[in-house]
Amino acid sequence: MKIAYLILATLAGLVGAVFGSWLGWQTAGPTTDTAAARQVAAVAFPGVEAGEPTRNGDRHGFPPAVDGDWTLLVGGDGYVAGTVRVPLPFGPASTADGRLVSEAVDRLTAAGWDAERFRARGDYDAFTATRDGVAVRLAARDATSSVLDVGRTQPLWVWPLAVTGFLVALITTLLALRQLDAHTRGRARVRAVIGSLLGASAVLILPALGMGGLAASHAAISGGDPWAPPWLGFTMVGLRPMAWLAGLLTVTATLVAAAPPTRTPATGCERGAAYPSQGTP
Numbered sequence: 001m002k003i004a005y006l007i008l009a010t011l012a013g014l015v016g017a018v019f020g021s022w023l024g025w026q027t028a029g030p031t032t033d034t035a036a037a038r039q040v041a042a043v044a045f046p047g048v049e050a051g052e053p054t055r056n057g058d059r060h061g062f063p064p065a066v067d068g069d070w071t072l073l074v075g076g077d078g079y080v081a082g083t084v085r086v087p088l089p090f091g092p093a094s095t096a097d098g099r100l101v102s103e104a105v106d107r108l109t110a111a112g113w114d115a116e117r118f119r120a121r122g123d124y125d126a127f128t129a130t131r132d133g134v135a136v137r138l139a140a141r142d143a144t145s146s147v148l149d150v151g152r153t154q155p156l157w158v159w160p161l162a163v164t165g166f167l168v169a170l171i172t173t174l175l176a177l178r179q180l181d182a183h184t185r186g187r188a189r190v191r192a193v194i195g196s197l198l199g200a201s202a203v204l205i206l207p208a209l210g211m212g213g214l215a216a217s218h219a220a221i222s223g224g225d226p227w228a229p230p231w232l233g234f235t236m237v238g239l240r241p242m243a244w245l246a247g248l249l250t251v252t253a254t255l256v257a258a259a260p261p262t263r264t265p266a267t268g269c270e271r272g273a274a275y276p277s278q279g280t281p
Contacts, residue, residue: 004195005177011202013170014209015048018230020165024158025229028082031055032134037084040136043111044104044129044148051087056080058119075240081227083151092124093143101125101138108136118224128223151227154254180257187261197253204246208233 008118028214034053041050056275090100101117107131108115113136120142135153140146211233219228233239 004199005174005181008177008198008202009170009173011205011209012173013166014213015171015205016165016167016169017162018165018209018212019051020161020163021158021230024155024161026231027157028152028156029133031082031152032084032150034084036134037086037148039086040134040150041129041148042087044108044136044138045088046107048088048090050148051089053084056083057120058084062259073241073244075235075237077237079229079232081229081236083149083227086148086150087141087149088138089144090148091142091146092122092140093142098125101127104127104138116223118222120222120224126224128226130226137224137226149227153226183257190256190261192255194253198250201246201249204242204249208236208239208243210211211236211239 011225034055034260037053038050041048094100098117102125105115105117108127113129113131115127117127118260120126120139126138126140127136128138130153133153135151137149138146139149180194184194215225215228215232216230227233227263234243254274
């Protein structure tokens with residue numbers, strides 16, 4: 001039982017860490033304007049005719065990429081962080097030798113950017129760069145076109161709030177489970193119901209946590225995505241309603257645990273045993 005409680009508390013801590021990292025990202029400044037994004041593209045790729053920049057929002061939030069009547073409940077695919085996207089008329093097919101990307105990295109470095117070239121998934125050359133709170137990423141759209149995403153760098157508050165969220169959720173859940181254990185002692189049927197509800201909730205929340213963890217860890221290792229959100233799984237079709245259902249089951253388990261124990265009415269024999277008749281001396 002203690003191991004099960006520790007697993008549940010750890011999952012709650014991970015949810016708290018996700019929420020804490022989201023709070024940290026809300027301290028980021030507004031998205032770079034389109035003119036500044038176009039200027040970055042001009043520095044990296046002079047002489048290249050870039051397309052019209054598009055804004056992908058000002059914040060890094062839970063809403064899916066395409067908002068609609070049902071996306072709040074069911075999620076949406078294609079999450080995009082709050083950035084400005086500049087289309088470029090070349091792709092991996094025209095940059096196979098890596099020369100164009102290397103020269104762009106050199107130009108950005110000369111302009112004061114901290115630029116780094118890397119091998120992206122799909123086996124093509126790309127780069128990221130940061131300067132003065134602004135992050136840039138080159139990514140392929142298809143074989144013949146690319147995009148330059150320009151946004152804010154990760155705020156300093158992200159990691160402290162993520163760690164704080166993990167610890168607060170972990171400790172709070174452990175204390176709550178300890179209280180639940182004491183409150184339901186001797187109530188085997190209630191314990192079975194609560195255990196089933198919390199177990200199902202843990203299974204339902206795992207895919208969303210796993211998807212976000214994979215996205216964030218891959219970005220940290222490869223350095224290829226400055227805006228990879230740990231909450232990615234909570235925005236996706238299918239995983240978002242599973243997370244909603246996990247929360248509903250957790251609330252239901254809490255209500256079941258908080259309900260006062262029902263007392264079975266005593267039978268006549270039990271009442272007689274509890275209050276024996278007083279015989280006359």
